Amino acid sequence: MSNRRHLLVLLGAVAMTPRAVFAQSKQPILIGWLNGGSREANGHLFAAFKEGLAALGWKEGSQVVVEERWANGRTERLQPLAQELAAKKPAVIVAGPSLAVTAAANAAPKTPIVIAAGDPLAAGLVSNLARPGGMITGVSNIVSQVNEKHLELLLDAVPKLRRIGFLADSSNPAARVLMEPARRSAAQRSVEARFAEAASPEEIEPAISRLAKEGAQALVVMPGTLLRVEKRRIVKFALAQRWPVIGSRREWAEEGTLLSYGVDVSAIYRRAAYYVDRILKGAKPGDLPIEQPTRFELVVNLKTAKAIGLTISQSLLFRADKVME
Secondary structure, three states: OOHHHHHHHHHHHHHOOHHHHHHHHOOOEEEEEEEOOOHHHHHHHHHHHHHHHHHOOOOEOOOEEEEEEEOOOOHHHHHHHHHHHHHOOOOEEEEEOHHHHHHHHHHOOOOOEEEOOOOOOOOOOOOOOOOOOOOEEEEOOOOOOHHHHHHHHHHHHOOOOOEEEEEEEOOOOOHHHHHHHHHHHHHHOOOEEEEEEEOOHHHHHHHHHHHHHOOOOEEEEOOOHHHHHOHHHHHHHHHHOOOOEEEOOHHHHHHOOOEEEEEOHHHHHHHHHHHHHHHHOOOOHHHOOOEOOOOEEEEEEHHHHHHOOOOOOHHHHHHOOEEEO
């Protein structure tokens, strides 16, 4: 085959419509979904992904079927769930966070995997974001500087804070990577940082209690699937301490934290559909650059501010993408 003809074949494969791909398969294409969280907490992300597929012309039920598996914050369940998905031989698996991607890669090493949450570099899943190679691509949602921003925003809201607690999900491969910028930022601002870790639901309350005994005046909830699944308990405990709290997703402020700051995760999952579309049309996952988030949102919960006796400055409210009253 000549180089010109080979190029035309490749371009044709990538340009195929969902209808053409479906016509070739003669049956709905199976897409695997492996998520470390729960459907209750992350159902909106699942919906965003399916909205992304629909916008690209894929009809669920007739052209594609999504087989879903949820670990409900139990990391030990990820590998068995990944094995279940692999046995069904999906055309592609959408997975998040990093531990779910690792489980999927171990269970189905020859299946394309689209990462929709996590840090593939910190987890050792890829060595290069621009050209990942192998079978993994997608969108990273971890930015190591996010905890520096969390600390900055807490101090903007409550300038007199001097000792701040950080709650980490130690099952998250990126936890250690995220701690160092937080320590550095605290030192630069003459604030004392105290860290506590939890690897299971049973360890969360003892970890927060330890921070309270150490005199923490506020709480940063670091990114992690376990902590998101257990956010209701965390927020309840923190509010009992009258702590200003900041989390990394809008859902934290919606649950009752004073602030949330982080990436628009729904947009990331909609973007993951683009990668699935490209792969189903013939693109090699290793040739698709892994994207990093570019849009961040700040949410302020004024109801919580009132409950813990705080007045939020107009300058901070002006910077917010959303103010909850």
